[in-house]
Amino acid sequence: MKRLLKSMLIAVAMVVFASSFASARDQIRIVGSSTVYPFASYVAEEFGTTTKYPTPVIESTGSGGGHKLTWAGDGIDTPDITNSSRRIKVSEFKRAMENGVDGIIEVVFGYDGIVLANNEKAERLKLSREDILLAVAAEVPKNGKLVKNPYEYWDEINSDLPHNKILIYGPPTSSGTRDALKELVMEAASEEIPAYGGEYTKIRQDGAYVPAGENDNLIVQRLTKDPDAIGIFGYSFLEENQGRIQGAIIEGYEPKPEYISSGKYPVSRSLYFYVKKDHIGKVPGIDAYVDLFLSEKMIGEYGYLKNIGLIPLPKEKREEVRKNWENRKELQLSDLK
Template sequence: MKISKVLILASLVCAASLADQIKIAGSSTVFPFSSYVAEEFSVVKNKKAPIVESIGTGGGFKAFCSASGKNGIDISNASRPMKMSEFEECLKNGIDDISGYMIGYDGIVFAQNKDNGSLNLTKEQIFLALAKEVPIDGKLVANQYKKWSDIDKNLPNKEISVYGPPTTSGTRDSFEEQLMQKASKKFKEYGYKSGKYSQIRDDGVYIPSGENDNLIIAKLAQNKNAFGIFGYGFLAENKDKIVAVAIDSVSPNENSVGDGSYELARSLYFYVKNSSKASNPDISEFIDLFVSESMIGNDGVLKSIGLIPLNKELFAKMQENVKNPTKLTKDMVKNSEILK
C-alpha cells in the first residue's frame, strides 16, 4: 500500500512538472532557432528547457489546434502563415485566442554537393524536373524527364534526383507556391491551372525525406548526383558540405533573402496560445527572450546559425506586438497577417 502511494505521488509530481514545461512543435526550418532559444532559456532563467519537436508546419498546427491546457502544444513554429482551415480547426476546439510573431526571414534553397561547383537553374527548369505532368508537343503528359540534360542539353547529363520535404512541411507548401505555381504561368498548356499548378511527381524522382533536414544534408554529402530542398539556415550551417544552386541567376544569401531579390525568400513565425501564457508565466519570459535584440536583432546570435534578421521597422513592430499582443482574427488569417 505504501508503494502505491509513493508511485501515485511520483506520477502527480511528474504530471505537474510536464504541465509547467513549455511545449513547442512545428516547422523543421524554425526548429534550430527555437531549440537554441530553448537551451538559452534554460541557462539564463535556470528553468527546464522547453520541449521542442520538429514535425513540420502542418503537423505543428494540427497538434496546436487539437487540444489546449496541459495536453496541448503551447507554441507552434511555422515557415508559412497559418491557413484558414487550420485556424477554423482551432476555433472548433475552443482555441480562439492566438497571437502570431514573425521572427525573421529564410530562403528555400535548392542545393547539391559542394564538389559539384556552381550551377544556375531557372524556375522553369526546376519545375519541368519536378512537375507530375509536363507540356510536350502542346499536350500535358506524365513527366518523362529522367536526366537534367533531357530538359536542356546545356544542363548536367545526370539523373534527376531530389530529396525534399513531405506534404506536412511548410517548406513544401512555400516551394509549391513560390516556384511551382509561378513557373506554371510560363506554359499555356496548363490552361486554367496556369499559375496554380503545383503537383510534384511521385515516380521516385522526388523523394520525400521527412522533417529532419539534416538527413537531406547527409544524403547530399554522399550522393553527388542528388539535389535537396530545405531552409537557408541549414545551408548556412553546412557550407563545408553543400552549395546552393542560383535560381534565375540569383544565389540565396543574407542580402538577397532579406531584400526579397531571391524569389524563394519567405518569413518565419511562431504562434502562441494566450491561454497558455495566462496559466504559465514561463511562456511570456520565453517569448521575450526569443524576440529580443540579442536573439533575432541585426547582430543577434540566431543570425550566426542562418536566421535573416527583420528590418528595423518590422523588428520594432514585433517588439510592440510582444508588449500588446494582437489576437488573431479570420480577416488576418485570410490576408496572411499577424498584425492588424
C-alpha cells in the same frame, strides 16, 4: 449515510485534484517546422540556462503537423507554441476556433530562403523556377497537353544543365518548406505555361523526388555522399554546412542573406511561430521565452540567430513585432484574407 456521502465527495475531490495536478506542467511544449527548429532550439537552450524555467521541449513535426497538433484544442495537454515556415492557413485558423482555442498570437521573426543544394564538389546548378517545376512536377507539357513527367536527366529539361540524373531529396507533405516550394516555385512558374491552365502543384512520385522526412540534416548527409543528388531545405542548413554543400543559383541570384531579405532571391519567405494565448500564465515561462526570442540579442542585426542562418527583419519591423507581442495582439481571420 452522511459519512458515506462525505467519503464519496472527498474521493471525487481527490480524483479531480489528482487529474488537475497530472495535467498541469511547468515545461513549455513546442512543435512544428523543421526549418524553424534550429532557431527555436537555440533560444530554448539559452532560456533553460539563463532563467529559472526548465528548457522547453521542442519537436520537429513539420509546419502542417505542428498546426494539426496545436489547434486540436485549448487544453493543457496540447502544445503551447507551433513553429511554422509559412503563415497559418485559413482552414487551420478556423479549425482552432472550432476546437475552442481562445486566441492566437502570430509572431514573424525573420526571413529564410529555400535552397536547392548539391555537393560542394559537383557542378553548381543555375536554375530557373521553370527548370525546377519541370524537374519536380508529376506532369509536364508536351504538344500543348500535360503528360506524365518523362524527364530523367537535368539536360533533358534544359540543354545548359549537366547530364546528371534527377534525384531530389525534398520535404514531405507535412512540411512548410514543401508548401513554400509549391507556392513560390511551382505555382509561380506554372502560371507562365498555358498548358498547366493556372497554378499547378502536383509533385511526381516516380522516385525522382524523394520525400526525406523532417530531419534536414539527413538530406545534407545524403548530398555529401552522392554528387548527383539535390536537396531542398531552408537557408540555415546551407549556412551550417558551408564547405560541404553549395546552393544553386536561381534566376541569377545566389542564396545570400542580402538577396533573401530584399526579395531578389526568388524563393524567399518569412518565418513564424504561433502562441496559444490562453496558455500564457497557465504554463510558466511562455511570456519570458517569447521575450527572449524577440530580443535584439537573438533576432537583431548582430543577434545569435543570424550566426546560424536567420535573415533578420528590418529594425522597424522588429519593433512592430515586439509591440504586437507586448500588446498580446490576437490574429484575426480577416488578417489571413
